[in-house]
Amino acid sequence: MFIKSLLTLSVAVAVTSAHANEFVLEKLAKPSSQQVSLTLDPAQESFNGMTKITLEVLRPTNYIELNGVAYATQMAKLLGAENCDLSTEMLKTGKVKFSCDEQIQPGKYTLKVDFTAPYNRQSVGLYKTLDQGVPYLFTQFEMSDARRAFPVFDEPSYKIPFQLTITAPSSQKVYANTPELKTTINGDMTTHFFDKTPPIPSYLVAMAVGPFEEREVKGMPIPGRVITPQGKIHLGEYAEQAIPKVLAALESYFGIPYVYKKLDSVAVPEFPFGAMENAGLVTYREDILLLDLATATRNKKQRNVSIIAHELAHQWYGNLVTMKWWNDLWLNEAFASWMAAKITAQLNPEFESHLDLPQNNVMALDARLSTKPIRKPIKTEADIMDGLGLAYSKGSSVLAMVENWIGEKAFQQGIRAYLKEFSYKNAEAADLWQALGKASNKDVAAVLKSFIEQSSFPLIKVTQQGKTISINQSRFTNAGVDAPAQLWNVPVAIKYGAGDKVKTANVLLTKANQTVELEFEAEWIYPDQGALGYYRWVMDDQQFAALIDNAAQSLTVRERLALLSAADALLDAGVISAAHLMQTLEAFVSDKHPRVANTALGYLAAQKRTFEDESNQDLWPEFIRKSIMPAAKQYGLTAKVDEDAAIAQLRTQVVTRLGFDGEDKSVINTAKAQARVYLNNPEKVDPYLASTYLNLAAFHGDKNLLNAYINTFKTTKDPQVRTKMLAAMSYFATPELQTKVLNYSLTDDVTASDMRTIMSGQMYTKAREALFISWVYENYDKVAANLPPFFVPNLPYFTTSGCSASSLAKTQSFFMSKIADEPGYARTLSKLEESVNNCISLKERELDSVNSFLKR
Incomplete structure (x- = not known):
């Protein structure tokens, strides 16, 4: 699975404790295979089905447990040496108890259940969605939502063959994990018989029903298709070309051929994650799988390839070999x-x-x-x-x-x-x-x-005395935080140099302190050669200054990027001041590689989000403009023919900062004009700047522009355009228009998965943030009901304003009363309290430093 935007006891202890809890199936029976027959019509709001599970009862019992949510059992029988009509009780823990009046003896049985269930409308389980007004059915069963679609042993250790039979209107196309063996037609309904799967856990079972289009993927050892909703198949060309290459590279690396009988890739218009590795039927958010090559940026192409590679890697790691427990x-x-x-x-x-x-x-x-x-x-x-x-x-x-x-x-x-x-x-x-x-x-x-099996990571302190390097490790913490002492076994790679000589010293740090002898006395030291260490590092001011002086010529681009991140982290740790960090970032804004300059600008903008208040709000626009001028002058504000994509990505940062933080009138006017062009023909707008232009135009836009965005969102068949419209809507600034957008997010036009995108830009400016927070409180029941269930515990993050203690207190008061209904809020509130308190502490500690820096 890929998330668009996952443990400290030994496995044995973790599994034992997990299996002792009320959410885990009691080990009374073990399945060996399962048949599922469903009648699915996307035009309806519910469906019916029958399942047969071959199982073994492990010990004498009056009941067995399966998983189930939301379905209603019409009939349940246990067939074996003795038959039993079972009564059912659906528990609040996601389990169903199937009980027999007589004791069930150990042995082999067949469990047969007839059931009905509603189609889910929150992007989980077997769910229904509308695309251009046309209904489709999709599945998303990970983590534990196969139980919404049919009775099942819905835990990863129950890895068995599944055989699906789906009856649907003959006008609909039907897909499942395996190839179709045959079909039979009865009136206007067609029954599709699918091949049995190899042993897979229930979370990898998948199906899709609707009037799809498809194109064959050639060049693979097994058949495969790109499958899309109507009117979008032409956008599948890039994925069609990438999939065989990715599959071949993975087969070569693993030394094991792809084991499933087909490989279909489905573009899903409503999807709560980025993609899902269902065996033989991989599903993707359509704006990931489908690209218009006339407007696709390099980062969109990279996302397409990398997420395809992520899901196909799962076909071996996760599908062929599966975890025992979550x-x-x-x-x-x-x-x-x-x-x-x-x-x-x-x-x-x-x-x-x-x-x-x-x-x-x-x-x-x-x-x-x-x-x-x-x-x-x-x-x-x-x-x-x-x-x-x-x-x-x-x-x-x-x-x-x-x-x-x-x-x-x-x-x-x-x-x-x-x-x-x-x-x-x-x-x-x-x-x-x-x-x-x-x-x-x-x-x-x-x-x-x-x-x-430990949280956090080490802070590696490097001290030099001649050719001897002392390395000390301690737990990285934010300044003022008292954390338990921890030790790691850390592979540390120290890059060092003098003159033209550059070497690397490798050491496995297993104690609090160790020393390393270098081949020569270093003039500069970089404690993370290749930027591959999962640790932060610190050195004295003289060493750090020497490293900065040599960074441009002696560190790789990747190492310079890591250096910026390390410096930013040292501010949190209280090792350097905010002014020192900002001076360091300014030194890299003119880096010869645009990716480094882009990152430095991003970290500078982050300081504004942390430290801006009434004492300095008038100083930030001019500071931001000055900071980005070197990049703006070097690369310009408009694209050039055949320029490197990294330059185009840097320009996006420059224009965004100029428009939003620098309040540059020329940039804002350009954004307004380009947004209008985009609405008529997206191909005529720089694809790297399109989202920035649309967002800026929205922030300064009127009712007519909002209506144009909504109309485009509802009518476009290009998933990229649709997502851009959705995100841009979240930036309309007047209270009237912002409220209209928020209320629109609760309508049927906006899916559960889409609603999070509309929420994304609401926190820009204090006034808009305040209105948004009030709206969430006032519409809480509707908001919670419209989001995917797993996302609801995140709501407190959206009602807390930056470093505000009063905002945190209001969030805590509101959501504490709802923990009984949504236990996930307790965990979120704990994390939120620590985050806000850290932010308050940082701001109190460094605000004077920031203000003196801004007033230079």
């Missing part, structure tokens, strides 16, 4: 993210995806005391979703660090051995650690456990 979902997603980065860089080096540093996106979150390890006990879906994004980025970064430490060849050998041993089975993290350790003859488990 406490290892982090590894599923971390591995797929790591693999996707490798494949994307291999197939499309022009994307410069090696410059993406996922660790920089999550280390600030990971440093908080309220953040849990990414491998942790799991009981509920809320536990799974807690820190899910952290698992992708931290997990993949740690895997990359370990691969760099043990070597690519040993890492690949370990992965291949692991996949071969556990094919079609379930495994746990320790199984992979063992395979990697055996392949490398290194204690991989000690390194990985220290990062995965």
